[in-house]
Structure formats: C-alpha cells, structure tokens
Amino acid sequence: MALNEQLNKFQKQQVKCQSTLSDIASSRTSVGPSRSSVPAAISQRPVATAPVRFSNDTVRLTEINNIRKSPVGSQMKRVIQLLFETRQAFTPEQINEACYVDMRANKAVFDSMRNNSKAYFDGRRFSYKATHDVKDKMQLLSLIKKYPDGIAVSDLKDAYPNVLEDLQALKASKAIWLLYSQEDIAYPNDLKCDMKIEDDFKALFRNKDVPTDMLEVEKELLKIGLKPASNTAERRAAEQMLGVPSKSKQKKKKKQEISKRTKLTNAHLPELFQNLNPSGSQN
Template identity: 65%
Template sequence: MSLQESLERFKKQQEKCHSTLSSIANGRNSVPPLPSAAAVKFSNDTERLQHINSIRKAPVGAQMKRVIDFLFETRRAFTPEQINEACYVDMKANKDVFDSLRKNPKVKYDGQRFSYKSKHNLKDKNQLLQLIRKFPEGIAVIDLKDSYPTVMEDLQAWKAAGQIWLLSNFDSQEDIAYPNDPKVPIKVDDDLKQLFRSIELPRDMIDIEKDLQKNGMKPATNTAKRRSAAQIQGASSKPKTKKKKSEISKRTKLTNAHLPELFQNLNSS
C-alpha cells in the first residue's frame, strides 16, 4: 500500500470517529445503553430498626409494661395499629401480648381501642375532694396516684387548704388521705382507745421528743436546745420583784395644779 492510500484511509477513520463522537454528544446515538446492575439499598435507619426488633423480641411482660406506660401518659384510647406506630409493640403479630393487655385490670378495651383504666375514675381536683370525703376512715394515696396526671399536686393543695389530712401508715409506709370535715363522724375502735390510754409517757420532755424522732415524727419543741440556751444566758426561774412606786416629795415640781387631790399628802406634811 502506497503512502497516499494510507493517508486516505487514516483520514476516513478520523472522520468516522469524529461523527460517532458528535452523535453521542448530541444524544442521537442509536446504540442502546447497556443495562446497569440494580443498586443495593442500605437503610440509613439501622439503629431504629434494631431498637424496634429488640422491643418485639422482648418478653410479653416487658411489652405490656411499655404499652401500659404509654396509655398512662397519654390518657387516650388507641387502636392496636396506633399503638404499634407509637411504641413499636405489634399486638396483631403477638397474640399473647394482645390477650394479656385485654385482661389486664389497668387496661380498658372496648373492642377496638385500648385505654388506661385507673382504680377511681377522677377527672379533676373537685372530684378528688368529693371522693376523699366519702371515706372518713381514710383512703390510700396509692389508690389515687393514677387517677389523672396532676392528682398528687392536687392532694398537696387540698392539704394546704386544710380540707384533708395526709397521714403516714407506719406499717406500710404509705400515706392515707382523710377528710378534714367536723361534720364527718370519726369512729375509733375500743381496742385502739384502750391501747392509747395504756401507753405510759416519759416524764421528761426530752425523752418524749426522742421517742417521736425514733418513730419518724418531728417534735414541735426542742427542750434540750431551750435548756442549753437558758443555762448560757443564766436565766433564772424566780419571778422578778416589782419596784415600789416612789412617793411625791417636796422636791417634785407641781405642774398639775388643777388636780389638788393628788397632792394632799404633800400639802398636809
């Protein structure tokens, strides 16, 4: 092949390459693109999915507690689907959880929705006071705690207002609410009266204060501190003698001349 022919052939190849590149650039290339492999998708929410999986694999009791806590905090009724979205407990997939919640005394199920069920159906502060007044013998605070979210604050408010008493039960270390109403009769067993009367109190007030502190009560007095302060200040228990009023003497300047009866002694002398 001559040199001229080689040059012509090379020129044709360049023109062909240039035409191909132009077609590609202008989007007119008729050659179909090669099929790309399907992209592998990795979840960016792996931690949340692991958390949901751990909840659903937890024991039945743990899942029940999670749902009951959710119902207690919201105080609303939810379907199983809504509960699953809120706290990731799938009751439809776990029949044991569903049946256990349906029978739980703290849960109300109306056939469609679950809600929290307190021992006493109270809504506000006034209903709380009305209930306490129905129990002159006292009602346990633990039975009132779950009535509604602010019940404990309302108990303290009624106590501060003098409407109720909150006393501790030494056996169970729990508070008992009593109505502070003079019209409500309070019955005391004869055995309790006899026990109270048979208790012999210490003669010294310091010993009484120590017994109160031993039983978890704060004495209203502090006899030891008072006696110590009296010794430091040298306080005496003897009554002070009153000074005798001085009589009017001749050196007293008479200014109340219009009351001569006050100075009869002086004039007579």
C-alpha cells in the same frame, strides 16, 4: 402495614448483605493461594467489591425488631407506660406506630392486655385504667369524703397526672388531712366539727368539780351505771398486804405544783395556771 413492610425489607437487606459479605470472604480465600502467579502490578490493585447498601433507618428498624422479639411482659410494660403517660385511647394499630408493639401480630400480648387490671379495652381501643376513676380535684375530694377512715395515697397516685399537686392544694385549703406514717393516708376534714363554743358552756365545764381521788371517780361512774376500768380499793388493799408504802400527801402536792418554766399543754384552760409557783422561775 407500612411499618411491617419496612421491617421485612430491612430483614431481607440484612440477609442479602450477610450473603454478599460471605461471598467476598470466600472469594478472597480462593484468590489467596494463587497470588504468586499473578503479576505484581495486578496483585496490588484493590479488589473491587460490590457496594453494600444499608437502610437509612437501620437503627430504628433494629430497635423495632428487638422489641417485637422481647418477652410478652416487656411488650405489655411498654404499652401500659404509653397509656399511663398519654391518658389517651389507642387502637392496636396506633399502639404499633407509637411504641412498636404489634398487638395484631402477637396474640399473646393482645390477650394479656385485654385481661390486664391497668388497661381498659372497649372492643376497639385500649386506655389506662386507674385504681379510682377521678379526673380532677373536685372528683378527688368527693372520693376522699367517701372514706372517713382514710384512703391510701398510693391508691390515688395513678388517678391523673397532677393528682399529687391537687392533694397538697386540698390539704392547704383544709379540705382534707394528710397524715404521714408507714403509708401516707388522706382523710376528709369534716368542717361541721369546726364550731365555736359559747362562753357559758365553757364556764359550765370549767366550774364543774371533778373528784381527784380515783375512789370517788369510780363511785360516780357506778352511780350512772358505768363499770370502772380500774378497782382502786382492791389495788390499795393489795398494796397494803405487800407492804408497799403509800405516797405522802406532801409529795403529791409537790408533784402537782406548776412553775412558770413548766410546759403548758392545756393552754385553753387558763384558770388552771393562775397560781404558778414563783419559786420555780428562779434559777
């Protein structure tokens, strides 16, 4: 209420000052034509004007006046920014004192804030409403674990002030994965998948003979009831009808040779690279 009284007083002072200035201007105009009949000594005296007193808080009161005359959306933005930065709950009176938006006097702003998706009103105070209600790093991790297919970082940015730092900390501790593409996505890291494979199982896998001919692969798939995605026999028959030459075995063998200069992508299977082509290391 004190702020409203100051603003009203300021507006009255402005009206009074404007009226005073208008009176001064009109008096100068009326004195102008008869100046020749006034003695020179008197005419040279400065015209006494009434002192114009402005409030010492003119700048602030002008700002308040401009804010309250601004559109509803502009005033709402100021309130939401206040709630977002402070993360505190404010009554309409406290909001008025903090950012000069008088929600009690402007019903449109009050009703719009009550229905805004980023504001929570408990019947007395307004507070910021984040996309996800998490307050610290542990709650953030629990939330991400609920989204095995990933959650957008943009949906987490407004959770609390240092949420981005906590995301980086969780990534550094390997609790989550952060993948950057067109949109940053946070994925939970299932530590149950981080297991040690026994050497016997590795040896069993490496000693398993896998057919190199796709015809044999397709036959094995059919034996266990799986339908192959390709039909090599049909494809080769079509190639023969079209006269497409088949690749020679020698060319295939040469293509499969690995030199020491070859970039190895299966380093976890060292036995595949025991017989490197020594000629490949020569320039």
